[in-house]
Each structure stands twice: as C-alpha cells, then as structure tokens.
Amino acid sequence: MLVSMKGILADADSNNYAVMACNCCNMENVEAVVAAASSKRSAVIINISPRQFHLHADLDAMIPMIVSLASAAPVPIALNLDHGKEYDDIATALKKGFTSIMFDGSALTYEANLAITKQISTMAHNQGCACEGELGHVGQASAGDGEKVDYFTDVDMAVQFVKETKVDALAVAIGTAHGKYPAGFVPKLDFVRLKELKSALQMPLVLHGGSGSGEENIRRAVECGINKINVCTDVFAIGRDSVAHALGENPSVDWMNLMSGAQKDMQDYIESYMDLIGSSGRYQYTLADKQQFD
Known part of the structure; x- marks a missing residue:
C-alpha cells in the first residue's frame, strides 16, 4: 500500500528500528524493493531524486508502476522525493503523486534553510504528504565531507529548526557522506552527538549516505x-556487479535474464539490510489496515 512516510517513521521511532529508503531509477529497482519489503514484512521507502527523474526515471512511467506494485503489497510503502532543492521539482513531485518530500537546504545559510524548509513543509502537509528536512551537511564521500566536523548537525539549532519548520523527520550529519568511499575506508560516526540529537528532538531521525558505512556503524546508528x-x-x-558477473560467465546471455538476475541480487541485498536495521517482520496485516499509516 502506498502511504505517507509519516506513519512509517513514527512506528520506527516508537519501536527503535529503522526503515530503508532505496533510490530507484527503473522497473528492476522498484520490483526488487517491493519484493524485498513484501518478503520481509517490512515497510520501505522508494526514493527518486530530481537528478534521477530528469536523467532516466521518467515520472509518468515510474509512478503508475510504483502505485500498482505498492497497492498489491502487504506492507506500507512511501514514495519520497529525495534531495529536492528546486521549487519546480518539488511542485512536480507533489502533483505527480509522491507521498513524501525531502527538501535539502543544507548548502544554504541556516536562516535560508529554515525559511524555505518551513514553506515546503507547509506545502507538503497541505497535500497530506510528509516532509523531511536536513540540518548540517551530508556532503560527498569523494571529497572527504563526512570527516568535516563543522558540517555536523548542531543540537540547539536542530531543536529550533524542527520547532519552526514542523518537519516530520530530520536528516542529520554525524559523519556519513554520499557516494562511494575510498577502498578500505569506513567512516567514524559521532554517536554521542546522535544520542544528544535524539534526546533533544524525540522524533524520527534520518541517516543519509548509508552505503559503505559498515554494518557495525549502521547497527549502532539505529540503536x-x-x-x-x-x-x-x-x-x-x-545491480551493476550482477550484470558484469553474468556477462563474464556467459557473454551471450539474454537481456531479460540479465535484468531478472540483477533484480534478484538487489532484492537479496535489500532483504539482508532490512534484517540489519530491524525492520523485518514488523508488519503482519491486510490492506484493510491502511488507514493507520496515512
């Protein structure tokens, strides 16, 4: 069932687990995510960023497919605009049927980030959508941004930011970064700061840059x-490595077999991640229970 992210994250917050938000840019991505969530009886969030839908994931094709698959799934699924920055992209997402909006004003001044996030939060809530903000700055792994302490989220500023913007979830910077880390590198996360943020805010918190952060870091972050x-x-x-391996084994492999193999490998990975973050087995209900998540 396709629902707002708000109820999904409220349950995760109340029961001390995390929900995976997977970026998707084609059918195989989406089917892998929904199949994993259904198999594991886990909520899940489908992320699509403006870069992804401008470059490849055409929303007029993607959204009907997501709605169809989510409607048949026995678990709550949210469709979230990931790292929305431009008003036109956010308005398009709301018009097309996204159920959640993440506004990324982290590169702006605090004052500008607060003011615009407040506006976007109001827009989203007026349409029954959840809103996620970001305070601090989760930069790029290739630039070493995760190690820049001055990018980390300030606790006192976060309290004021949430109070004024009324966001449903806050993305915090505690040492992760987007993209691929250098080989052998595992980020050092500021768990003391994370605990302080959770204690002060008492709300769902979001970790961007989950890729390559190490299982122990992820486990502790959830705790x-x-x-x-x-x-x-x-x-x-x-997905890429699955295709490369299959081609290496058999260069004449059929295209459909390549894609179905990649989809299955992505599903297996997502299922293992759901086990890691504690979301597996949380939902045992029918579609009649949808209302509690809206």
Missing part, C-alpha cells in the same frame, strides 16, 4: 535513534 537510512550507491552497485 542511537536513526529511523530512516538512505541507500543508493550500494544498491546500484549490486
């Missing part, structure tokens, strides 16, 4: 209060 974890790079890499 300390993270309720949504964005994973893009690792899922895409699983």
